[in-house]
Amino acid sequence: MFNKRTKIKDLLTTEATGQEVIVMGWVRTFRNNQFIALNDGSTNNNIQIVAELGSLDEATIKRITTSASMKVTGQLIPSQGKGQKVEVKATAVEILGDSDPEKYPLQLRNRPSLEFLREIAHLRFRTNTFGAIFRVRHSLAFAVHQFFHQKGFVYMHTPIITASDAEGAGEMFRVTTLPPENAPKNDDGTINYKEDFFGRSTNLTVSGQLEGELAATAFSEIYTFGPTFRAENSNTARHLAEFWMIEPEMAFYDLEDNMNLAEEFIKHLIRFAMENNREDLEFLAQRLVEEEKQLPQDKRSEMGLIEKLEFVLNNDFTRITYTEAIDILLQSPAYKKKKFQYEVKWGVDMQSEHERYLVEKHFKKPVIVTNYPKEIKSFYMRENEDGKTVAAMDILAPGIGEIVGGSQREERLDKLTKRMEELHIPTEEMWWFLDTRRYGTVPHAGFGLGFERMVLFVTGMTNIRDVIAFPRTPKNAEF
Ligand code: ATP
Ligand code: MN
Numbered sequence: 001m002f003n004k005r006t007k008i009k010d011l012l013t014t015e016a017t018g019q020e021v022i023v024m025g026w027v028r029t030f031r032n033n034q035f036i037a038l039n040d041g042s043t044n045n046n047i048q049i050v051a052e053l054g055s056l057d058e059a060t061i062k063r064i065t066t067s068a069s070m071k072v073t074g075q076l077i078p079s080q081g082k083g084q085k086v087e088v089k090a091t092a093v094e095i096l097g098d099s100d101p102e103k104y105p106l107q108l109r110n111r112p113s114l115e116f117l118r119e120i121a122h123l124r125f126r127t128n129t130f131g132a133i134f135r136v137r138h139s140l141a142f143a144v145h146q147f148f149h150q151k152g153f154v155y156m157h158t159p160i161i162t163a164s165d166a167e168g169a170g171e172m173f174r175v176t177t178l179p180p181e182n183a184p185k186n187d188d189g190t191i192n193y194k195e196d197f198f199g200r201s202t203n204l205t206v207s208g209q210l211e212g213e214l215a216a217t218a219f220s221e222i223y224t225f226g227p228t229f230r231a232e233n234s235n236t237a238r239h240l241a242e243f244w245m246i247e248p249e250m251a252f253y254d255l256e257d258n259m260n261l262a263e264e265f266i267k268h269l270i271r272f273a274m275e276n277n278r279e280d281l282e283f284l285a286q287r288l289v290e291e292e293k294q295l296p297q298d299k300r301s302e303m304g305l306i307e308k309l310e311f312v313l314n315n316d317f318t319r320i321t322y323t324e325a326i327d328i329l330l331q332s333p334a335y336k337k338k339k340f341q342y343e344v345k346w347g348v349d350m351q352s353e354h355e356r357y358l359v360e361k362h363f364k365k366p367v368i369v370t371n372y373p374k375e376i377k378s379f380y381m382r383e384n385e386d387g388k389t390v391a392a393m394d395i396l397a398p399g400i401g402e403i404v405g406g407s408q409r410e411e412r413l414d415k416l417t418k419r420m421e422e423l424h425i426p427t428e429e430m431w432w433f434l435d436t437r438r439y440g441t442v443p444h445a446g447f448g449l450g451f452e453r454m455v456l457f458v459t460g461m462t463n464i465r466d467v468i469a470f471p472r473t474p475k476n477a478e479f
Contacts, residue, residue: 158208406447
């Protein structure tokens with residue numbers, strides 16, 4: 001068997017008694033022809049390999065370069081040097097793969113910028129920053145399943161290819177096998193999708209919600225966790241064309257139950273990372289401090305990363321209605337000094353500048369905004385008594401803006417079909433969705449949490465391209 005290695009993370013906490021160990025990894029640094037800092041991605045901490053002077057031949061020494069991979073057999077001993085408790089006294093060093101130092105693009109010494117690292121996203125996992133981010137991302141994904149599993153929710157895999165933009169959530173990517181140059185046409189010149197693979201026009205999903213509702217009206221409580229696609233041409237630090245979303249959907253829930261679950265869920269994710277990724281979070285906290293040193297004092301975060309996460313865990317999210325939110329904005333010094341670029345008045349869709357004012361300047365903590373005007377929200381949201389607003393809720397997070405969008409769903413068939421007709425959504429095509437309202441309809445609710453926005457929040461990173469391995473954004477699908 002080849003792989004009898006011990007992971008570096010485990011070695012670093014093992015009591016060193018001179019026992020024989022095998023480690024494998026990639027070289028971070030090599031000094032004095034003797035000390036190798038080896039990393040295998042299990043932690044940002046390297047294990048120090050010590051080769052007795054003269055024990056390595058010239059040829060091997062030449063091949064120990066940054067990012068070369070190797071297998072080391074040796075004894076785990078207490079370290080004489082500072083900075084580590086244990087080290088490996090090598091008895092055999094085998095280079096598994098060379099790395100030409102003249103060509104290797106990632107020279108860690110001169111602190112590569114995040115922008116540069118995006119261009120070599122295939123190698124950026126080998127930096128401490130991305131090592132930490134992606135281990136945290138992993139933990140958060142695990143915690144998602146843990147949270148819902150322990151509550152008895154059923155994990156549904158909703159389809160990636162769908163036939164409807166039922167949500168109206170955004171621009172869609174078309175899925176077709178028709179030849180682009182000479183697609184079959186109808187008499188009126190439009191493309192005849194009856195000839196297409198599925199016999200109809202299809203797209204990549206923008207949300208699994210509608211299918212989630214179908215499942216929730218049988219299992220009571222379900223969640224989805226999968227990729228979603230939006231061809232939105234907005235080149236922001238918060239939008240991806242391909243992102244991962246978690247969408248729980250619960251029967252017998254009203255808006256308040258929905259908010260309670262969302263808040264508990266977000267806190268669970270944060271707590272899980274705090275308990276399981278302390279070292280990585282501390283590293284990221286320090287990184288943030290360094291990064292913000294370039295900013296003027298008033299642009300820096302008021303709290304450190306760990307402090308911020310603890311604060312969120314220990315405080316209730318503020319809950320206000322959309323109407324209250326608009327009033328706060330209208331009363332704000334920012335509004336009076338004409339600092340907002342976009343209009344503020346009842347009925348407008350709040351822009352990111354408004355959301356960020358509410359969470360970062362006014363409340364200084366996560367805020368749940370409820371009961372939005374129905375005109376700016378989706379057709380399936382439950383109409384309130386006032387006839388003007390719907391039982392929607394968005395959760396806004398400091399530094400991020402919207403992190404969750406959700407609602408109580410309209411379970412009343414007559415109201416739902418009326419709203420669909422008003423918005424010209426074809427009710428015949430949506431027969432399957434409406435059937436849930438025909439056969440044992442129930443009050444139900446759900447929400448969508450953008451996974452990458454959650455990862456941004458927990459890691460303190462500021463650009464969404466840095467928390468997904470290979471970001472898809474306008475004009476960018478490298479790797
Ligand atoms: P936004 O106003 O920020 O574009 P949205 O209103 O379009 O968000 P929803 O349709 O409610 O968002 O989607 C649910 C969640 O999915 C959002 O709260 C957000 O966390 C996330 N999300 C939405 N669009 C994107 C995107 N393009 N990239 C990454 N995450 C997204
Ligand atoms: Mn959007």
